[in-house]
Amino acid sequence: GENVEQHPSTLSVQEGDSAVIKCTYSDSASNYFPWYKQELGKGPQLIIDIRSNVGEKKDQRIAVTLNKTAKHFSLHITETQPEDSAVYFCAASGYGNNRLAFGKGNQVVVIP
């Protein structure tokens, strides 16, 4: 099955700086890669996703890049704000497979 690696660590950034989180996956058949944001005491919420027919997708201050050859994808948050502080999870799945494999999450702390 799919194995998604996302090092569980805390990423601290100054407000206004950029944050980058990287994930790797093992199954070359995977072609759907969502990112979820989880705030304290809440369930994860989808913030952006990318499919393997594109290399980059952007939504305001958030962008995701995908390198299928290297089997890694990254989340980029620009102009970070205190409300960006949360745990971010990456995930992967294949076409027709609704079962998502999640990474272990990154704690992002934005310092005002």
Place this chain on the structure above:
Amino acid sequence: GAGVSQSPSNKVTEKGKDVELRCDPISGHTALYWYRQSLGQGLEFLIYFQGNSAPDKSGLPSDRFSAERTGGSVSTLTIQRTQQEDSAVYLCASSLVGESSYNEQFFGPGTRLTVL
């Protein structure tokens, strides 16, 4: 509209007792998932229901865990003879499975289970 709801929000039980966790998915969503999130860990897949198809139970960690979905809507996750290692947040998600197989999973707030 209403999102995914779960009850109870917190459950404290004694080792050896049975517990039932409830999930109400978004109305009209045909797919329902249960995940377990242990402290500092990612989401561990437990079970997946899709319409009237047989559920994918491949993630259930032991035969003490079971789940059912009645009427294609509400789901109950049951843990029998709870152990301390069962302590975790249990998350439920639902999605609308349409022509595209890339369907966003909407998560509930979770049930925090503590086994003493």
